[in-house]
Each structure stands twice: as structure tokens, then as C-alpha cells.
Amino acid sequence: xxxxxxxxxxxxxxxxxxxxxxxxxxxxxxxxxxxxxxxxxxxxxxxxxxxxxxxxxxxxxxxxxxxxxxxxxxxxxxxxxxxxxxxxxxxxxxxxxxxxxxxxxxxxxxxxxxxxxxxxxxxxxxxxxxxxxxxxxxxxxxxxxxxxxxxxxxxxxxxxxxxxxxxxxxxxxxxxxxxxxxxxxxxxxxxxxxxxxxxxxxxxxxxxxxxxxxxxxxxxxxxxxxxxxxxxxxxxxxxxxxxxxxxxxxxxxxxxxxxxxxxxxxxxxxxxxxxxxxxxxxxxxxxxxxxxxxxxxxxxxxxxxxxxxxxxxxxxxxxxxxxxxxxxxxxxxxxxxxxxxxxx
Amino acid sequence: xxxxxxxxxxxxxxxxxxxxxxxxxxxxxxxxxxxxxxxxxxxxxxxxxxxxxxxxxxxxxxxxxxxxxxxxxxxxxxxxxxxxxxxxxxxxxxxxxxxxxxxxxxxxxxxxxxxxxxxxxxxxxxxxxxxxxxxxxxxxxxxxxxxxxxxxxxxxxxxxxxxxxxxxxxxxxxxxxxxxxxxxxxxxxxxxxxxxxxxxxxxxxxxxxxxxxxxxxxxxxxxxxxxxxxxxxxxxxxxxxxxxxxxxxxxxxxxxxxxxxxxxxxxxxxxxxxxxxxxxxxxxxxxxxxxxxxxxxxxxxxxxxxxxxxxxxxxxxxxxxxxxxxxxxxxxxxxxxxxxxxxx
DNA sequence: CCGATTTCGTAGATCGGTCTATTTTTTTGT
DNA sequence: ACAAAAAAATAGACCGATCTACGAAATCGG
Numbered sequence: 246x247x248x249x250x251x252x253x254x255x256x257x258x259x260x261x262x263x264x265x266x267x268x269x270x271x272x273x274x275x276x277x278x279x280x281x282x283x284x285x286x287x288x289x290x291x292x293x294x295x296x297x298x299x300x301x302x303x304x305x306x307x308x309x310x311x312x313x314x315x316x317x318x319x320x321x322x323x324x325x326x327x328x329x330x331x332x333x334x335x336x337x338x339x340x341x342x343x344x345x346x347x348x349x350x351x352x353x354x355x356x357x358x359x360x361x362x363x364x365x366x367x368x369x370x371x372x373x374x375x376x377x378x379x380x381x382x383x384x385x386x387x388x389x390x391x392x393x394x395x396x397x398x399x400x401x402x403x404x405x406x407x408x409x410x411x412x413x414x415x416x417x418x419x420x421x422x423x424x425x426x427x428x429x430x431x432x433x434x435x436x437x438x439x440x441x442x443x444x445x446x447x448x449x450x451x452x453x454x455x456x457x458x459x460x461x462x463x464x465x466x467x468x469x470x471x472x473x474x475x476x477x478x479x480x481x482x483x484x485x486x487x488x489x490x491x492x493x494x495x496x497x498x499x500x501x502x503x504x505x506x507x508x509x510x511x512x513x514x515x516x517x518x519x520x521x522x523x524x525x526x527x528x529x530x531x532x533x534x535x536x537x538x539x540x541x542x543x544x545x546x547x548x549x550x551x552x553x554x555x556x557x558x559x560x561x562x563x564x565x566x567x568x569x570x571x572x573x574x575x576x577x578x579x580x581x582x583x584x585x586x587x588x589x
Numbered sequence: 590x591x592x593x594x595x596x597x598x599x600x601x602x603x604x605x606x607x608x609x610x611x612x613x614x615x616x617x618x619x620x621x622x623x624x625x626x627x628x629x630x631x632x633x634x635x636x637x638x639x640x641x642x643x644x645x646x647x648x649x650x651x652x653x654x655x656x657x658x659x660x661x662x663x664x665x666x667x668x669x670x671x672x673x674x675x676x677x678x679x680x681x682x683x684x685x686x687x688x689x690x691x692x693x694x695x696x697x698x699x700x701x702x703x704x705x706x707x708x709x710x711x712x713x714x715x716x717x718x719x720x721x722x723x724x725x726x727x728x729x730x731x732x733x734x735x736x737x738x739x740x741x742x743x744x745x746x747x748x749x750x751x752x753x754x755x756x757x758x759x760x761x762x763x764x765x766x767x768x769x770x771x772x773x774x775x776x777x778x779x780x781x782x783x784x785x786x787x788x789x790x791x792x793x794x795x796x797x798x799x800x801x802x803x804x805x806x807x808x809x810x811x812x813x814x815x816x817x818x819x820x821x822x823x824x825x826x827x828x829x830x831x832x833x834x835x836x837x838x839x840x841x842x843x844x845x846x847x848x849x850x851x852x853x854x855x856x857x858x859x860x861x862x863x864x865x866x867x868x869x870x871x872x873x874x875x876x877x878x879x880x881x882x883x884x885x886x887x888x889x890x891x892x893x894x895x896x897x898x899x900x901x902x903x904x905x906x907x908x909x910x911x912x913x914x915x916x917x918x919x920x921x922x923x924x925x926x927x928x929x930x931x932x933x
Numbered sequence: 934c935c936g937a938t939t940t941c942g943t944a945g946a947t948c949g950g951t952c953t954a955t956t957t958t959t960t961t962g963t
Numbered sequence: 964a965c966a967a968a969a970a971a972a973t974a975g976a977c978c979g980a981t982c983t984a985c986g987a988a989a990t991c992g993g
């Protein structure tokens with residue numbers, strides 16, 4: 246019981262009076278062990294409280310570790326994904342580890358993904374929207390990868406995503422139904438919404454524009470850019486309101502929507518003046534004090550499916566596969582009909 | 590560029606025309622390398638896009654990985670801790686990995702901590718309140734450990750915690766000042782608040798009781814138990830309100846406070862009827878729609894200090910050390926004076 | 934009952950680094 | 964210019980598992 250860790254496979258072998266290879270077979274329950282030997286080895290393992298070194302195992306192939314790369318863990322939607330993934334791994338011998346990418350630039354995502362790869366994880370779930378598909382293709386040549394959120398088929402990695410086009414359609418139809426037409430879309434930087442990238446925010450933006458045009462509101466299309474956090478959304482919404490007050494704001498996600506709500510409050514307005522819709526339906530959205538209309542897409546299901554795809558790959562699947570989560574609109578009090586006086 | 594990973598130190602050595610040991614020296618920048626050799630090796634490293642295998646390194650001692658064990662990542666306060674820790678590790682060669690413990694029983698915490706230990710991390714930040722100090726002492730014989738949140742001095746591991754006694758004092762004085770005396774404390778299970786355990790919730794409970802007694806409200810002491818989540822807090826608060834409506838609820842943390850607020854709303858009451866105080870001051874607490882009075886203790890600072898202590902230990906410190914964060918009360922609209930009609 | 938199979942068990946190479954001990958080369962002092 | 968000292972570079976053991984190849988024991992079939 247020295248500082249440098251516990252018993253090794255060697256110790257167990259000695260204790261049980263067998264060879265290292267025998268112990269190895271037992272713990273992997275491989276073929277070629279007699280019941281008698283299995284019992285003796287298991288007894289020795291229990292006695293010495295032996296735990297196989299993950300590092301040593303990793304050197305020979307498997308680490309029984311799956312990694313998930315997250316651009317910060319502050320977004321509650323990610324918590325759901327992790328919760329789903331963790332649950333899917335219960336009672337397997339795999340352990341999930343999370344590598345947080347500090348910022349939102351592509352370098353940080355790459356750094357975190359690299360860190361996971363360096364640690365020989367057996368599979369990786371990637372979320373950062375800014376990591377290029379080429380980079381992921383490359384990574385997936387070494388280790389199974391599931392890209393979470395991004396649309397489009399990849400050759401060598403799997404995908405799990407929500408149907409952002411459908412979700413956005415639900416949002417826009419809801420707003421149109423409430424007679425909104427001066428609808429601003431509050432979204433992330435151009436980098437994140439690069440057309441054709443397949444990123445969630447890119448698809449939502451495209452659909453927003455398409456639906457506005459289709460409804461004949463092409464002239465009312467307004468896209469406001471902001472950062473990653475609620476705070477940046479608050480500031481940019483304040484700037485927006487200073488210029489022109491729309492009847493509704495469709496935010497790229499709930500965090501941004503919360504920032505918008507904050508700004509609207511600070512500006513002395515309410516949901517009666519400016520409706521707000523979010524995306525993801527994080528827990529707080531349903532809180533009566535907030536009551537934010539949002540699009541629910543089960544993060545748990547996404548995490549769970551991502552793990553399933555990873556385990557399938559580890560199990561030998563070679564063709565790439567994907568899973569799409571169906572979104573549902575949750576209508577709450579943050580969206581109201583356009584006051585007749587304001588109808589433009 | 591095969592499936593099984595990239596270049597090894599051997600490849601680099603061959604490319605640069607030097608020995609493995611030489612390359613090893615360069616990447617660790619150890620003593621005994623001529624500038625000329627350093628350049629050639631670095632060139633080879635860049636050319637082959639070489640990255641040292643963490644697993645192989647771990648076998649010989651260091652993994653350049655620090656682990657943090659979290660009882661689920663849904664609590665936003667934990668996000669702050671992680672953010673602080675991640676920031677503190679910027680520009681070091683260490684990488685933070687998070688091991689989520691699914692549930693809230695002590696087994697899960699132990700499992701996650703064990704998973705980190707198995708992966709030979711160079712240091713561990715532990716949060717689960719249910720893991721015993723003995724177990725941690727034992728763990729800390731193998732790897733540096735920082736316990737986050739729990740009070741009390743440990744012999745062999747370090748601690749970072751908020752001053753929960755002081756924080757609770759601030760809360761109670763604030764409530765007393767608003768003329769509250771029928772104050773319910775909504776906290777976690779007995780297991781988590783075991784007297785003398787030093788757990789945050791245990792200290793808050795103790796102080797709540799002490800302050801109530803001191804103020805002469807001993808007869809009004811009411812402790813309501815609930816689970817880990819906002820949802821369980823909502824249900825248990827509903828049950829509580831069904832029996833007797835207090836003038837204030839002091840919740841063990843903001844998540845529970847949010848659940849209480851939800852229940853109060855569903856019960857047809859408002860903050861004017863029942864004041865609510867939380868703890869941790871998570872972001873949403875300051876949102877105007879929520880405006881929850883809470884105790885701020887910088888999670889970022891806690892994460893940052895935990896990392897500092899870990900790096901110090903790795904650097905050779907042997908005496909145990911600790912860091913205390915000073916709490917501040919943030920008064921918002923969820924606490925109001927007791928309506929005169931209700932004064933008991 | 935004896936050769937052929939099958940089952941059980943082990944020896945030893947291997948993964949990719951680190952690090953000590955040792956050798957080779959360069960520098961230094963006189 | 965040459966021995967001593969310092970610096971540079973290397974060989975090879977080592978970490979703790981996995982896994983192939985092979986030997987020994989048990990079982991089988993006729």
C-alpha cells in the first residue's frame with residue numbers, strides 16, 4: 246500500500262499461485278480457465294483489492310474509457326447529454342470522461358479532442374461546432390467518433406442530431422400564428438453559422454430565413470449576432486432594442502433566450518411587448534417564473550444514442566450511421582400574440 | 590496513419606537519427622541536450638505530428654491529467670468550479686478530465702473516484718459529500734486529493750470550502766431582519782447532513798438550528814428533507830405547503846430553492862407570501878424573472894484554488910493545506926418582509 | 934489402450950514511453 | 964598537448980497489462 250498504488254497482476258498471480266497470463270484471462274473472462282483456477286484467482290483479487298491499471302491496458306489496445314468533448318459545461322443542455330450518456334454506460338465496464346474545452350474557438354475543441362485521443366479513449370463524442378469535418382474524419386481513422394448536433398453524412402464517423410429544420414419550422418409557424426412578422430433571430434457568430442456547415446445554429450438560421458421569405462416577410466429578416474453566453478446575449482439584445490424593438494426574438498438556444506429576456510426586462514418591456522422563443526428546452530425554461538417557449542429535443546436520448554453508436558463501432562460496425570431526434574415545441578408564456586396596436 | 594494511432598517516440602528517433610532516450614529528453618526538456626539535437630528532434634516531431642502516448646507515460650509515473658469527480662454535472666454551481674479549474678490549468682501541460690458520478694449514493698462517488706485513480710491521474714478533486722473521509726485519506730496515500738466543500742482538517746488531503754457557517758448566518762440575519770421566524774430549512778437527506786461530517790449541507794443545517802435557537806425561535810425550527818434535484822424539491826415543498834405554510838424557506842442550495850419557488854407558484858402563492866433563500870448564487874438566480882436571494886461563494890475561485898493546491902502537492906508539498914472562500918449575501922426579490930397580518 | 938483432440942496453463946514478446954547507468958564526445962586547465 | 968572534468972548521447976531495464984505460441988494434462992474415440 247505504498248504511495249505508488251496498489252497490487253499488480255503480478256501480485257495477484259503470486260498470491261493465487263498461477264501465472265500472470267492466467268490472471269489476465271480471468272479478469273477478461275477469456276477462454277481457457279478452469280473453474281478451480283477462476284475461483285482461486287478471484288479470491289486473490291478480492292484479497293489484494295486488485296484493480297487493473299487502465300494505462301497498462303491502454304498500451305495494449307483498450308482503455309475502457311469513452312470521452313466526450315464539451316465546449317464548457319455551463320450550458321445545461323450539455324448536462325442532459327452527459328446524463329443520457331452516463332446512464333447508457335451504467336453496468337458496462339466503460340467509464341465516461343469529459344474533456345472541457347475552455348473557450349469557443351476551434352482550437353480549444355481540437356485541443357480537448359486531442360487530449361482525449363492522447364489518452365487512448367476507445368471512443369469520442371464531439372460537440373464543438375467549430376472543429377472541421379475534415380479534422381474529425383482524420384480523428385475517426387484512429388478512434389470511433391460520434392459528432393453530436395451537426396447534420397450531414399460523414400464517411401467515417403457517426404452522427405446524432407436533432408431535426409433543427411423541423412424544430413425551427415415549429416417555432417416560426419407558432420410565431421406566425423401569433424401574428425408576428427417582425428421577428429429577429431438572435432444567433433451566434435458567423436463562424437458558427439457558416440452556411441452548409443450543418444451546425445445546429447447554421448440550420449436554424451437557414452430555416453429562419455427560408456420561413457420568413459416563404460411567409461412573405463423577407464423584408465423583415467433581421468439577424469442579430471452574439472457570443473456564447475447569456476451575458477453576451479443580454480448585451481447584444483440591449484443594443485438591438487436600442488435601435489428597433491421587434492415583436493419577437495427567436496434565440497438560437499435557451500441560454501441566449503434567457504439573456505434576451507433579461508435585456509427586455511432591463512429595457513422596461515415584458516413578454517407582452519416582445520415574445521421570446523428559445524431552443525433546447527433546458528429545465529429552467531419550464532420554471533413558472535421564466536416560462537420560456539422552447540423546442541424540446543431530448544438531450545438524454547442524444548447522449549444515449551451517441552454511446553450506442555460508439556459501442557456498436559467498438560463492436561465492429563464499419564459503415565457510418567446516424568440518429569435523428571425529433572423536436573417538439575413547448576409553448577409557454579414568453580410568446581404572446583402581437584398586440585393589435587403594434588401590428589405593422 | 591493507420592487505425593491504431595500515430596507516430597511513436599521510436600519513429601521520431603529514427604527520423605531525427607538519434608536515440609529514443611534523446612527524444613524523451615527533448616520532449617521533457619531534461620538536461621543533457623545540445624541545441625543542435627533539440628532542433629533536429631523538434632523538426633522530426635513536427636514533421637511526424639508526434640504526440641506522446643499518455644498511457645505509456647502514465648506507466649512510468651505521470652499522466653499530466655487531473656481528475657475531478659462530480660455528482661452529476663447538472664448543478665450549475667459545479668460548472669463554475671470546473672470553469673475555474675480549467676482556467677487555472679490553461680497554459681500548463683495538464684489536462685482536466687471530469688468523471689461524472691451518476692447518482693448521489695456514496696457508491697457512485699467511490700466508483701467515479703476509483704475510475705480516476707485507475708487512470709493514474711496525477712491529482713483528484715473530489716466533491717461527492719457521501720464519500721467518507723477515511724476513504725479519501727486512503728485514496729490520498731496514492732494520489733494528491735483535494736476535497737471540495739467539506740470542512741474540517743484532514744491529515745493527508747487538502748480542502749477548499751466556503752464558509753458555510755458565515756453564509757448561513759448572513760441568510761438568517763437577513764430573514765430575521767425581515768421579521769421572519771417561521772422559517773423552514775429545506776435540505777438534503779440525513780445521510781448528507783450527518784452532524785459533524787463537515788459537509789456543506791450539514792454545516793448549513795447546524796447553523797440554521799443554532800441561529801433559530803439563539804433568536805429564541807427554537808419552537809419554530811422545521812427541517813424539511815428532499816432529494817438532489819429541483820424536481821424533488823418541488824414535490825417535497827408541495828407536501829410541506831399542504832401541511833403548513835411558513836413565512837420563509839431557506840433552501841440548502843439554489844437548485845432546491847428553484848424547486849421551492851416552483852411549488853410556491855403552483856400552490857398559488859408568491860414571494861409576498863413565502864420568502865425563499867438559496868445558496869451558491871448560480872447565474873439564473875440573478876435573472877430578473879427569478880430574482881432569488883442567495884449566498885454567493887465564488888465557484889471559480891474554489892476550482893482555481895483546488896487546482897493550485899493539487900499542483901503544489903505534485904510539486905512536493907507534504908503538509909496538508911486548505912482554502913476558505915468568503916461568502917456574500919445577494920439580496921433579491923424572493924425575500925420580502927413578513928406581511929403584518931401574518932406576523933405570528 | 935494408445936494416438937488424436939480438446940482443454941488448461943505458462944513463457945515471453947510486446948505496447949510506448951522514462952530513467953539510470955554507461956559510453957562517447959567535448960571542454961577545460963595547466 | 965594531454966589528463967581530468969563536464970557535457971552529450973545512448974543502451975537497455977522497467978512500468979503492468981495483453982496475447983500469441985507452445986507445452987502439459989485431460990478427454991475422447993474406436
